[in-house]
Amino acid sequence: QVRLVESEGGLVQAGGSLRLTCAASARTFSGYAMGWFRQVPGKERTFVAAISWSGGARAYADSVTGRFTISRDNAKNTLYLQMNSLKPEDTAVYYCAARTNNAYLTQRTSEYDYWGQGTQVTVSS
Numbered sequence: 001q002v003r004l005v006e007s008e009g010g011l012v013q014a015g016g017s018l019r020l021t022c023a024a025s026a027r028t029f030s031g032y033a034m035g036w037f038r039q040v041p042g043k044e045r046t047f048v049a050a051i052s053w054s055g056g057a058r059a060y061a062d063s064v065t066g067r068f069t070i071s072r073d074n075a076k077n078t079l080y081l082q083m084n085s086l087k088p089e090d091t092a093v094y095y096c097a098a099r100t101n102n103a104y105l106t107q108r109t110s111e112y113d114y115w116g117q118g119t120q121v122t123v124s125s
Helices: none
Strands: 004-006 010-013 018-024 033-039 046-051 058-060 068-073 078-083 092-099 119-124
Touching: 004 092, 018 033, 018 092, 018 119, 033 068, 033 078, 046 068, 046 078, 058 068, 078 092
Parallel strands: 010 119
Antiparallel strands: 004 018, 018 078, 033 046, 033 092, 046 058, 068 078, 092 119
């Protein structure tokens, strides 16, 4: 069992930056592939970024490539999402997720086993 807790999101102006963190309870955090997803009311949860267990492989949604960076610190059991050049369309609830099958990266929500509670990010224009 893995417990994931996202940091508080917040309100930021367009063009600004925000860093989200996700603290994991697992003693074997380094064994999990991790991902960030987001969801707006009335829509499905969508992929933002994923990172391999070692951090050596990363993947991003086209909409955030070049603006967002996913990273992890296995010694601290922590996942990060650095968000720069934020846009109003980035407004959503952001979730971190863990996947026990770390053989490859995936964008599919169904392939992640554990989820955080979500944190609201609001970007004003």
